[in-house]
Amino acid sequence: MDRQEANREVARLRQEIRHHDHLYYVRDEPRISDAAYDRLYHRLKDLEETFPELVTPDSPTQRVGGAPLDGFPAVDHAAPMLSLDSDQDEAALQRFDERLRKGLEGAAVAYTIEPKLDGASLEVVYRDGLLSGAATRGDGRRGEGITENARTIRSLPLRLQSDRRPIPPFLSLRGEVIMRIEEFDKLNERLVAAGRDPFANPRNVAAGALRQLDPRDTAAKPLDIYVYDILAVDWGDHAEQAPTRQWEVFERLRDWGLPVSSLSSRGETVEDILAYHADLDTRRDDLGFEIDGIVIKLDDLAARETLGTTSRHPRWAFAFKFPPRREITRLMQILPSVGRTGVVTPVAMLRPVELSGVTVSRATLHNREELARKDVREGDRVRIQRAGDVIPQVLEVIPEPDRERAAPWAMPERCPSCDTPLIDKGPFVLCPNSFECPAQLEGRLIHFASRDALDIEGLGEKSVRLFVAEKLVTNLPDIFDLEARPLMSLEGFGKKSATDLVAAIATASNAELHRFLYGLGIPEVGVTTARDLARHFGTFEALRQADDAALQEVAGVGPRVSEEIVAFFAEERYRAVLDALLDGRVTLVEPGPPEPQDEAGEPPLAGKKMVFTGGLGELSRRQAKELAEGLGAKVTGSVSKATDYVVAGEDPGSKYDKAVALDIEILDADGFLALLAEHGVTP
Numbered sequence: 104m105d106r107q108e109a110n111r112e113v114a115r116l117r118q119e120i121r122h123h124d125h126l127y128y129v130r131d132e133p134r135i136s137d138a139a140y141d142r143l144y145h146r147l148k149d150l151e152e153t154f155p156e157l158v159t160p161d162s163p164t165q166r167v168g169g170a171p172l173d174g175f176p177a178v179d180h181a182a183p184m185l186s187l188d189s190d191q192d193e194a195a196l197q198r199f200d201e202r203l204r205k206g207l208e209g210a211a212v213a214y215t216i217e218p219k220l221d222g223a224s225l226e227v228v229y230r231d232g233l234l235s236g237a238a239t240r241g242d243g244r245r246g247e248g249i250t251e252n253a254r255t256i257r258s259l260p261l262r263l264q265s266d267r268r269p270i271p272p273f274l275s276l277r278g279e280v281i282m283r284i285e286e287f288d289k290l291n292e293r294l295v296a297a298g299r300d301p302f303a304n305p306r307n308v309a310a311g312a313l314r315q316l317d318p319r320d321t322a323a324k325p326l327d328i329y330v331y332d333i334l335a336v337d338w339g340d341h342a343e344q345a346p347t348r349q350w351e352v353f354e355r356l357r358d359w360g361l362p363v364s365s366l367s368s369r370g371e372t373v374e375d376i377l378a379y380h381a382d383l384d385t386r387r388d389d390l391g392f393e394i395d396g397i398v399i400k401l402d403d404l405a406a407r408e409t410l411g412t413t414s415r416h417p418r419w420a421f422a423f424k425f426p427p428r429r430e431i432t433r434l435m436q437i438l439p440s441v442g443r444t445g446v447v448t449p450v451a452m453l454r455p456v457e458l459s460g461v462t463v464s465r466a467t468l469h470n471r472e473e474l475a476r477k478d479v480r481e482g483d484r485v486r487i488q489r490a491g492d493v494i495p496q497v498l499e500v501i502p503e504p505d506r507e508r509a510a511p512w513a514m515p516e517r518c519p520s521c522d523t524p525l526i527d528k529g530p531f532v533l534c535p536n537s538f539e540c541p542a543q544l545e546g547r548l549i550h551f552a553s554r555d556a557l558d559i560e561g562l563g564e565k566s567v568r569l570f571v572a573e574k575l576v577t578n579l580p581d582i583f584d585l586e587a588r589p590l591m592s593l594e595g596f597g598k599k600s601a602t603d604l605v606a607a608i609a610t611a612s613n614a615e616l617h618r619f620l621y622g623l624g625i626p627e628v629g630v631t632t633a634r635d636l637a638r639h640f641g642t643f644e645a646l647r648q649a650d651d652a653a654l655q656e657v658a659g660v661g662p663r664v665s666e667e668i669v670a671f672f673a674e675e676r677y678r679a680v681l682d683a684l685l686d687g688r689v690t691l692v693e694p695g696p697p698e699p700q701d702e703a704g705e706p707p708l709a710g711k712k713m714v715f716t717g718g719l720g721e722l723s724r725r726q727a728k729e730l731a732e733g734l735g736a737k738v739t740g741s742v743s744k745a746t747d748y749v750v751a752g753e754d755p756g757s758k759y760d761k762a763v764a765l766d767i768e769i770l771d772a773d774g775f776l777a778l779l780a781e782h783g784v785t786p
């Protein structure tokens with residue numbers, strides 16, 4: 104290929120990759136598989152390596168670049184980045200509305216109502232459509248220049264594009280950088296597993312990641328951004344196109360390819376605002392990222408000028424906050440808790456307290472270093488926090504100068520469950536009695552029966568503890584030998600619950616391979632890895648025989664993971680457990696050879712978005728979802744224009760009406776089964 108051909112090909116690839124980045128990161132509507140995307144990306148990367156003179160800063164390959172800095176340059180913002188007047192009291196919201204109406208002398212008022220994203224505020228500058236600068240908020244007038252770090256945020260376009268609207272020669276925007284809870288939880292799991300302290304909340308991670316001197320350290324923490332405001336702009340020859348309302352600002356930002364929250368709404372009265380606030384508060388745990396309230400802004404941009412700002416806040420906007428997810432309570436006791444891997448962690452037993460609708464009575468203290476660093480002792484008053492879906496944690500001790508404190512807590516010398524002397528292993532304290540320690544057996548059983556593993560209804564924490572205490576179960580395979588009669592006399596059990604449980608265990612004994620794998624609790628093998636392994640190897644035997652090299656062929660399996668898997672299968676006592684399980688107790692449902700593929704090498708429903716509503720008879724929602732995902736479909740919770748299929752079973756909900764309104768293909772249960780059968784899948 105000569106340089107000219109390469110140039111054309113590079114331009115075409117970049118355009119295509121940008122298009123798919125936009126679909127994936129901004130619109131959340133991917134159209135091609137990860138593998139197909141990787142092919143495009145690697146083709147571009149190869150060409151750029153062969154013809155380095157063709158590399159441009161806005162190429163999708165150039166997100167993580169630049170040498171580490173010694174410090175950040177100070178950057179003046181294009182316009183002050185003000186903060187908001189805020190309160191969680193309804194009365195304060197009323198006062199804001201009244202003041203605003205008075206200031207506008209009774210003119211009609213329209214508001215935009217937006218989620219208040221709990222992240223780090225960022226200024227982003229585009230010159231002639233190219234991302235040319237980014238700065239933290241700093242003191243509001245001046246921040247730190249962190250352009251290279253902002254470039255690693257995949258949803259932030261390196262180049263603005265629109266076929267409908269001109270791109271201004273100069274554009275300064277404001278947005279909020281966040282980390283999604285899924286990423287946050289993954290990060291904290293890794294930290295805790297390595298014996299390090301976890302982060303308190305996603306905001307701290309986002310703010311910290313933006314201020315890394317080496318952009319590669321930022322890129323290692325996947326961040327996201329939503330843009331909500333134009334700080335300053337030069338419209339060039341298109342001043343007549345300038346938006347006049349906040350709502351138009353959102354539309355314009357979207358037109359340019361920028362990520363704008365789809366949760367924003369409009370309203371006119373305090374009632375509208377309260378309704379939005381209440382609605383968002385109930386959905387708060389399902390958004391996938393943290394919000395700490397809502398922001399109300401006057402929609403009419405010209406009218407904002409009339410109201411102006413105080414020294415710190417605009418008079419035309421207000422943040423109506425949610426009640427905090429932090430509370431103060433007393434720590435009654437610290438108990439060592441033995442997990443399924445034998446690691447002993449201190450757990451804080453709290454005086455129960457309500458934290459945004461959930462009663463909390465225990466919180467993790469993670470490890471003894473953290474305990475020592477925070478100097479938490481029994482009897483202390485402590486501030487606790489629930490961040491995202493994570494288990495509540497103890498943030499800090501509230502000093503009480505007049506109170507005498509207990510002595511610092513010490514880890515016991517012997518296992519609280521089996522009395523075996525504990526050992527130090529790196530940052531952890533461990534009970535080495537992996538196979539007989541009742542606490543570890545309990546942990547392993549609870550995990551094995553949990554929702555993402557064998558999903559055995561009725562075999563929760565309480566029954567597991569009881570069965571272990573009564574010695575009805577002394578090893579994992581024993582649960583499949585349980586009989587109903589001896590259970591009936593146990594506390595909390597009757598005839599029905601005992602037979603139901605035995606029946607549930609029998610049903611679960613036909614186990615899908617990936618659930619079984621996850622349930623074994625192999626270190627480093629989570630839900631996703633288990634699924635990938637099952638899909639790749641097809642059978643348990645194939646996986647069990649695999650060596651390091653074969654395991655590492657699976658995407659996402661590196662040396663650390665493969666080492667754990669190999670070690671697990673090599674351990675004599677795990678082998679005995681597996682043999683006992685597979686000797687008639689568990690029948691594995693194995694996917695066999697990899698999924699059917701069409702000619703292009705993609706699963707047949709790759710990129711298709713599917714929504715389920717209503718009951719599907721025999722098929723549970725989860726099974727249906729897994730079958731559809733197995734064919735490459737993406738199953739989402741709500742119907743939009745981008746939805747390809749709505750599967751409507753018995754008693755469908757409002758999603759059905761929405762599908763009709765949007766003219767989306769609707770399948771009933773039989774239609775869904777037919778679609779599966781078309782691609783060689785039968786449940």
Ligand code: IVH
Pocket residue numbers: 185186187188217218219220221222223224225279331332398417420422
């Ligand atoms: S508007 C003058 N809108 O909340 C306009 N802020 O003090 C000021 N925030 O530091 C900001 N979501 O980082 C606005 N939809 C949203 C927001 C938002 C989050 C942050 C922002 C600011 C703080 C309020």
